[in-house]
Amino acid sequence: MxxxxxxxxxxxxxxxxxxxxxxxxxxxxxxxxxxxxxxxxxxxxxxxxxxxxxxxxxxxxxxxxxxxxxxxxxxxxxxxxxxxxxxxxxxxxxxxxxxxxxxxxxxxxxxxxxxxxxxxxxxxxxxxxxxxxxxxxxxxxxxxxPEGFEYKQPKAILFPTDYLLPYKRRELKLLGDLAGKFKSKVHCLYITDFDELSPRQADNKLFLEETLTKPYLYFETAPIKNKAEVILEKIAEKEAGMLVMMNSRHSFFEDMLYRSTVDLLGLKIKIPFMVMQNLKR
Structure with a gap:
């Protein structure tokens, strides 16, 4: 239950x-x-x-x-x-x-x-x-x-990540179960100007692949510019019905919280926004 x-x-x-x-x-x-x-x-x-x-x-x-x-x-x-x-x-x-x-x-x-x-x-x-x-x-x-959002199944989910965090299995299972039952596509987005992943990033990406087995999983990169604008552009491009990010100390999301990025997202995002935690429970 x-x-x-x-x-x-x-x-x-x-x-x-x-x-x-x-x-x-x-x-x-x-x-x-x-x-x-x-x-x-x-x-x-x-x-x-x-x-x-x-x-x-x-x-x-x-x-x-x-x-x-x-x-x-x-x-x-x-x-x-x-x-x-x-x-x-x-x-x-x-x-x-x-x-x-x-x-x-x-x-x-x-x-x-x-x-x-x-x-x-x-x-x-x-x-x-x-x-x-x-x-x-x-x-x-x-x-x-968001206020006024009319419910619809999220057939595409945008998941911006830098692959630097050791993801919690329980958090990913929640995302996997949710995306799996709707047969959603999960688009993992890495905003970077570098082509290669570090060994740590490669391991975390592999963990994502091995854990998120129920949804259709896609990986792509986008060049660095205003992060909020990139995310909003990808939401429109993928027709995403949900945005998912990970919160932890020194994470991509925490970095956003202390800058104007989250204000811009907060003003313009029209879809549900799930923040997964990397904190001990």
């Missing part, structure tokens, strides 16, 4: 992510955990209350959150309900990133799916600050679904 965590702030974007998750795993036994972290709501609104007052406010807020979570689940269960799907709600007194990370560890979650904001939001990037923090710190693959 797949275990999927969907953080929600009860917004339209979060609802969209939950509906997308249901479609993505429509034919697979799955348990969807829908989590709302409410610590900041308590401390933000009532920061002058004493400890007893905070405890009472916390309990009252928890009851409100639990009711809203139950109503949310009732609104998305189909008629008839999918017999392969279970739903559980989590009212979490913590900040969002820590709450998600702790729950991922506790329940051994396979994938976090969350909604992102669109170009018309107040932010200059689709990836809001919470999404970026979860990309960076949560020890689990994270799939961000």
């Amino acid at each position: 797949k275990t999927i965590l969907i953080p929600t702030d009860f917004s339209k974007n979060a609802l969209h992510a939950l509906q997308y998750a249901q479609e993505l795993y429509k034919c697979e036994r799955s348990c969807f955990f829908v989590l709302h972290a409410f610590a900041e709501e308590v401390y933000g609104e009532y920061n002058t209350a004493n400890k007893d007052g905070i405890d009472q406010i916390k309990e009252e807020k928890k009851q409100v959150v639990e009711r809203k979570l139950d109503e949310l689940i009732d609104s998305v269960i189909g008629e008839p309900p999918n017999p392969l799907h279970n739903f559980e709600t989590v009212a979490c007194f913590d900040n969002l990133v820590d709450g998600v990370n702790d729950f991922v560890d506790e329940m051994n979650i396979d994938l976090v799916i969350m909604g992102t904001k669109g170009e018309t939001s107040d932010h200059k990037t689709t990836f809001g600050s919470y999404t970026i923090e979860i990309f960076k710190y949560v020890k689990c693959p994270v799939l961000a679904v």
Whole structure:
């Protein structure tokens, strides 16, 4: 059974992510955990209350959150309900990133799916600050679904990589299973001006080939220029339905997070974006 965590702030974007998750795993036994972290709501609104007052406010807020979570689940269960799907709600007194990370560890979650904001939001990037923090710190693959994206099977998946990371087998299996069931083409893209791979890169590329056996796998290179522009061009060229990248210290993705590249991607990407982790779990 797949275990999927969907953080929600009860917004339209979060609802969209939950509906997308249901479609993505429509034919697979799955348990969807829908989590709302409410610590900041308590401390933000009532920061002058004493400890007893905070405890009472916390309990009252928890009851409100639990009711809203139950109503949310009732609104998305189909008629008839999918017999392969279970739903559980989590009212979490913590900040969002820590709450998600702790729950991922506790329940051994396979994938976090969350909604992102669109170009018309107040932010200059689709990836809001919470999404970026979860990309960076949560020890689990994270799939961000753009606002307004209409579900369709990802027949082509773009996977930019520099082959420098020793990939985690569990992360690649998630990608392989997802791409395999949709018979997707996975395009591994290396943005470089060099023709030869180092021994380390060659070994990691071979590991990719040996692990991703279910999807159709393709390898290609593109010359270095603005990385975001190359990625966007390849998404259009391949008609990709999903973008996948790996996050680790000193990785290609981490390098992007601290530059304007991720802002440009966040503003213009119109497809789901999965960030796989190379962190210990």
